Amino acid sequence: MNKVTWRYRIFMNLANVLVICFLLLPLVPVVLGAFQSERTLHGDVWALLPAEYTLDNFRLILSGGENKGEIFQGIDYLPNSVTWFRNAFMNSMIVATSVTVLTLTLATLTALTITRLNLSWTSYLMNATVISRMVPLIVLMLPLFVVMRNIGLLNTLPGIIMAEVGLLLPYAIIILVPYFQAFPKELEESARLDGCSRFGSYVRIVVPLSTPALAACGVIIFIISWHELLIPLIIASKPEFMTLPVVLAGLVSDQFVFFTVMMAICLIGLAPTLLLVLLLQKYLVKGLTAGAVKG
Amino acid sequence: MLGQSDPAVSNGKKAKRRWAELAPSWLALGMNFPTLICFVLILAYPIFFAGYLSFHDVGVRELRSGEYSFSGFANYITLFSDPVFWKSLKNTVLFVIISVSLEVVIGLAVALVINEHRIKLSKLTKFLILVPWAVPPIVNGFLWAFIFNTQFGYLNRLLYQMGFIEEQVIWLGNPSTAFMAIVIAYVWRTVPFNILLYHAALQGIPDQLYEAAELDRATAWEKFRYITLPLLRPIIAVTLILRTTFAFMIFDEIFAITQGGPGNDTWVAAWYTYKTSFNPPFDIGVGAASAYVLALIVGVVAIAYVRYVYTKVEY
Amino acid sequence: MANVSVEKLKKNYGTMEVIHGIDIDIQDGEFVALVGPSGCGKSTLLRMIAGLEDVTAGTVSIDGEVINDIAPRDRDIAMVFQSYALYPHMTVAQNMGFALKLAKTAPDEIDTRIRVAAATLNLTDYLERFPRELSGGQRQRVAMGRAIVRSPKVFLFDEPLSNLDAKLRVRMRTEIKSLHQRLGATSIYVTHDQIEAMTMADRIVVMRGGYIEQIGSPLELYDAPNNEFVATFIGSPSINLLEGRIEKDAFRLTDGSTLPLPDGLDDLDTRAAKYGIRPEHFEIVETGGVATVKIDVVEPTGNETILSGTIGGQEVQITQRERLNLKPGQEVSVTLRLDAIHLFDANTGQRI
Numbered sequence: 001m002n003k004v005t006w007r008y009r010i011f012m013n014l015a016n017v018l019v020i021c022f023l024l025l026p027l028v029p030v031v032l033g034a035f036q037s038e039r040t041l042h043g044d045v046w047a048l049l050p051a052e053y054t055l056d057n058f059r060l061i062l063s064g065g066e067n068k069g070e071i072f073q074g075i076d077y078l079p080n081s082v083t084w085f086r087n088a089f090m091n092s093m094i095v096a097t098s099v100t101v102l103t104l105t106l107a108t109l110t111a112l113t114i115t116r117l118n119l120s121w122t123s124y125l126m127n128a129t130v131i132s133r134m135v136p137l138i139v140l141m142l143p144l145f146v147v148m149r150n151i152g153l154l155n156t157l158p159g160i161i162m163a164e165v166g167l168l169l170p171y172a173i174i175i176l177v178p179y180f181q182a183f184p185k186e187l188e189e190s191a192r193l194d195g196c197s198r199f200g201s202y203v204r205i206v207v208p209l210s211t212p213a214l215a216a217c218g219v220i221i222f223i224i225s226w227h228e229l230l231i232p233l234i235i236a237s238k239p240e241f242m243t244l245p246v247v248l249a250g251l252v253s254d255q256f257v258f259f260t261v262m263m264a265i266c267l268i269g270l271a272p273t274l275l276l277v278l279l280l281q282k283y284l285v286k287g288l289t290a291g292a293v294k295g
Numbered sequence: 296m297l298g299q300s301d302p303a304v305s306n307g308k309k310a311k312r313r314w315a316e317l318a319p320s321w322l323a324l325g326m327n328f329p330t331l332i333c334f335v336l337i338l339a340y341p342i343f344f345a346g347y348l349s350f351h352d353v354g355v356r357e358l359r360s361g362e363y364s365f366s367g368f369a370n371y372i373t374l375f376s377d378p379v380f381w382k383s384l385k386n387t388v389l390f391v392i393i394s395v396s397l398e399v400v401i402g403l404a405v406a407l408v409i410n411e412h413r414i415k416l417s418k419l420t421k422f423l424i425l426v427p428w429a430v431p432p433i434v435n436g437f438l439w440a441f442i443f444n445t446q447f448g449y450l451n452r453l454l455y456q457m458g459f460i461e462e463q464v465i466w467l468g469n470p471s472t473a474f475m476a477i478v479i480a481y482v483w484r485t486v487p488f489n490i491l492l493y494h495a496a497l498q499g500i501p502d503q504l505y506e507a508a509e510l511d512r513a514t515a516w517e518k519f520r521y522i523t524l525p526l527l528r529p530i531i532a533v534t535l536i537l538r539t540t541f542a543f544m545i546f547d548e549i550f551a552i553t554q555g556g557p558g559n560d561t562w563v564a565a566w567y568t569y570k571t572s573f574n575p576p577f578d579i580g581v582g583a584a585s586a587y588v589l590a591l592i593v594g595v596v597a598i599a600y601v602r603y604v605y606t607k608v609e610y
Numbered sequence: 611m612a613n614v615s616v617e618k619l620k621k622n623y624g625t626m627e628v629i630h631g632i633d634i635d636i637q638d639g640e641f642v643a644l645v646g647p648s649g650c651g652k653s654t655l656l657r658m659i660a661g662l663e664d665v666t667a668g669t670v671s672i673d674g675e676v677i678n679d680i681a682p683r684d685r686d687i688a689m690v691f692q693s694y695a696l697y698p699h700m701t702v703a704q705n706m707g708f709a710l711k712l713a714k715t716a717p718d719e720i721d722t723r724i725r726v727a728a729a730t731l732n733l734t735d736y737l738e739r740f741p742r743e744l745s746g747g748q749r750q751r752v753a754m755g756r757a758i759v760r761s762p763k764v765f766l767f768d769e770p771l772s773n774l775d776a777k778l779r780v781r782m783r784t785e786i787k788s789l790h791q792r793l794g795a796t797s798i799y800v801t802h803d804q805i806e807a808m809t810m811a812d813r814i815v816v817m818r819g820g821y822i823e824q825i826g827s828p829l830e831l832y833d834a835p836n837n838e839f840v841a842t843f844i845g846s847p848s849i850n851l852l853e854g855r856i857e858k859d860a861f862r863l864t865d866g867s868t869l870p871l872p873d874g875l876d877d878l879d880t881r882a883a884k885y886g887i888r889p890e891h892f893e894i895v896e897t898g899g900v901a902t903v904k905i906d907v908v909e910p911t912g913n914e915t916i917l918s919g920t921i922g923g924q925e926v927q928i929t930q931r932e933r934l935n936l937k938p939g940q941e942v943s944v945t946l947r948l949d950a951i952h953l954f955d956a957n958t959g960q961r962i
Contacts, residue, residue: 004413004414009414012408012411012414012416012417013414013416015408016408016409016414016416016417016419016420017416019405019408019409019420020416020419020420020423022405022483023420023423023424023426023427024423024426026427026438026439026442026483027426027430027438028449029438029441029442029449030434030438030441032449033441041447042446042447045446045447045451045452045463046451046452046455046456047452048449048452048453048456105329106329106330106333107330109326109327109329109330110326110327110330112326113322113323113326113327117319117320117322117323118319119319119320119323121320121323122323122327125327127601128334130597130600130601131594131597131598131601132334132338133597134540134593134594134596134597134600135338135342135590135593135597136540136543136544136565136586136589136590136593137544137546138544138546138564138565138568138569138586138589139341139342139345139568139586139587139589139590140337140338140341140342140345141568141569141572141573141586142341142345142348142572142579142582142583142586143340143341143342143344143345143348143583144337144341146344146358147336147337147340147341147344162333162336162337163337165333165337166333166334166336166337166338167337167338169330169333169334169337170338173330184693184695186691186692186693186694186695187695187697189660189662189682189689189691189695190689190691190695190697190756191697191708192661192662192681192682192683193660193661193662193682193683193685193687193688193689193709194683194708194709194712194756194760195683195708195709195712195713196683196712197316197317197681197683198316198317198319198322199317199322199326200683205697208699209697209698209699223429226431227431227432227433229431229432229433229546229547229550230546230547230569234573244431245431245432245433245434245547248433248434248437248551249433249550249551251437252550252551252554259441259447262437263437263441266434266437266438269431269433269434270429270430270431270434273429273430273431274426274429274430276429277425277426277428277429278422278425278426278429281422281425284425285425285491285495288488288491288492289491289492289495292488292492292533292534292537316681316682
């Protein structure tokens with residue numbers, strides 16, 4: 001086990017290079033596409049690298065269609081995605097942040113009761129949670145649409161937020177339960193003898209000591225919410241309530257005219273979560289693993 | 296002062312009222328109240344309501360008025376006599392089988408590569424593992440749509456530069472290549488999850504086992520076959536079930552890459568539901584029925600998962 | 611300062627009863643040890659006194675007031691846990707001051723109390739450290755400190771020394787005892803280690819299977835065990851129990867040889883019994899012995915010698931203060947201290 005032959009070393013390094021290519025190469029076209037013009041893209045259909053680079057795609061979307069730059073000078077029609085881009089980005093931020101905070105709060109409360117209080121019905125709650133995690137979203141879409149319409153939350157951000165909280169809650173609970181399970185009971189008991197109520201011991205001891213777990217769970221929830229397409233697509237059809245994925249989905253019919261713009265939006269759309277993943281990789285790995293096999 | 300009861304403090308304590316603590320069951324109920332509301336409103340009620348809708352005649356007009364007339368199994372009959380539904384279902388099953396197998400095989404291979412801590416490059420690879428997972432599914436769809444695009448796609452450019460092709464290949468216009476394009480896009484995004492779990496499991500295998508096998512003169516393959524694989528079996532089972540349920544719901548990549556095309560050759564179950572319910576002619580009842588069929592299939596797999604993973608330990 | 615009493619206390623887990631109605635009265639300032647093998651209910655009892663477990667039936671009271679339904683935080687009880695349960699995100703000082711802070715004690719008051727307690731426990735230099743930066747013994751002290759800064763009515767200890775190595779354990783034993791002598795606070799101490807109980811406690815409660823076997827001072831338990839269980843549980847090496855029958859004026863071993871019975875116990879009915887004699891109550895003599903021991907193993911420990919052998923085919927252990935030059939296989943003649951002999955009924959295990 002200790003000595004590594006040079007042949008093995010070369011083989012493994014090659015394997016690593018291959019895997020890295022597999023992970024990163026598919027992202028290259030987005031970057032290249034975002035920094036070139038539609039004309040360059042169609043100009044030489046065989047070239048790997050564009051002949052000319054431009055920032056006009058970003059200028060256009062970041063200005064909400066105001067700053068057309070050279071490329072878009074003569075174009076009158078702009079899809080909703082372009083004019084509503086900034087708004088959609090903000091919506092995505094608001095939705096993902098609220099969903100994260102709310103989901104984390106509710107999931108923490110529930111996971112605590114499942115793990116810290118030995119009650120029979122909370123174990124059923126856990127089973128219900130695991131099953132709900134796997135309910136196909138598409139089944140819920142129709143009724144959710146009707147429910148949201150009935151309570152007047154159709155075409156509102158709170159409607160989107162509420163639906164996403166409901167759907168992500170099971171997953172968050174599943175991620176948190178193993179953490180709380182492993183949390184030493186004595187700390188909580190000691191706090192109770194020191195003058196905390198049961199709930200107080202959660203607030204003062206269990207939760208502060210679980211910040212890594214909560215962070216992991218929070219990041220995962222944020223990312224999934226940021227990625228969510230179907231819920232906002234169905235609940236919010238008006239442009240002012242669109243989130244980034246919906247804006248992108250709207251481009252599906254315009255993609256042959258605005259392909260490079262679409263790539264620019266894609267790049268901005270994937271940047272926040274990519275950044276989170278790379279920065280918080282360590283926490284995420286723990287959270288994702290715990291969520292599948294309960295630590 | 297130690298030990299001597301401090302009069303000021305004790306008096307303070309005496310003055311304070313003493314409370315019996317809230318019984319655990321009431322505390323649990325209070326703490327779970329918001330969660331239960333969410334479960335009922337966003338999960339339980341909609342599931343039942345979807346079932347209800349699937350037995351009623353529901354179109355746009357009924358949705359507006361809120362009055363649905365009972366139609367028995369009419370929606371299911373419509374559904375089962377629709378060849379497109381069967382095609383969608385067949386595509387879905389095929390998609391699930393191919394993509395889940397690929398996820399397991401690629402996941403295992405990559406996990407073995409990054410698990411080799413004696414190779415420095417493995418650290419970098421490990422750091423980048425989650426990159427595809429960070430890409431929003433819809434973005435992932437467009438990303439691969441770009442790669443497979445006929446006129447200006449990067450696959451054609453690359454193959455041309457390498458001298459494999461002379462003319463542009465129409466990847467997404469051909470049913471089988473379009474299908475494979477979706478599989479590749481989906482697997483690329485989701486395989487990091489498998490890699491992660493396999494890697495975690497690999498790290499749990501003690502080195503001594505391999506050292507013992509080494510002394511028993513096991514070859515690398517034998518070590519994999521007789522130590523690694525059997526010990527990974529539980530986690531492989533978990534990922535098989537878990538990934539199966541998720542693959543059944545494939546939607547975003549279909550939406551972005553093919554929109555079900557060419558023709559209806561890449562329709563899948565979720566896409567069928569979406570198209571029938573939210574596009575003209577808005578056959579919501581039929582959509583609900585198809586969603587329910589999908590839910591039943593996934594439900595069976597889900598129950599298997601719960602029994603497999605969650606019954607061993609009590610909460 | 612308080613007396614604690616437990617009356618007809620029962621505990622069920624589901625349908626299983628683990629504590630079967632026990633009564634204990636603990637006087638103000640007393641140090642009581644609860645001992646017994648694992649699963650005997652001693653920890654459960656302690657946790658019920660603390661309020662961490664519900665009481666199924668019976669009462670727990672402090673100073674005559676029933677506290678069954680009072681939350682742990684309002685019981686004015688401090689507990690030292692086996693794992694110490696130090697809050698990892700707080701410094702030593704914060705750990706010690708946590709309860710006072712929650713009780714809204716004035717900050718400078720908290721500060722003085724922490725300093726006094728830290729001085730008592732030699733922790734002054736470590737007040738700003740975090741638990742993870744301390745050794746096992748230091749953590750143990752912090753756990754103690756956390757309890758004493760509060761000047762609670764009652765101290766509870768749940769096997770506080772079992773995570774320490776043997777040497778440290780002996781030292782902490784002495785420290786806890788001297789601390790108790792200084793503070794004079796009512797203390798209840800759970801342990802499975804009879805030596806800890808013997809050395810530290812004013813009174814010992816021996817428990818088994820959810821029942822109390824005997825309550826008494828350490829020497830009472832040692833000298834007059836109520837039953838076979840208490841006799842074997844207390845004392846190390848353990849008491850020798852030889853099987854046989856009481857026959858008029860002698861005890862006949864299973865192989866037919868006899869051992870003498872003490873005065874006052876030599877007029878009993880014939881019955882199957884066990885003859886209990888502690889290892890140190892043998893004396894090896896040149897002549898005039900009442901029994902012969904065949905030596906199998908000789909274990910010198912320095913201050914005494916432990917001999918393992920057989921009397922009438924039954925295993926016995928003997929400890930001798932003298933350094934003896936004995937060899938395995940040798941047979942020696944012994945006399946017994948008759949006033950230290952205990953007879954137990956073979957069926958019930960009760961003392962005769």
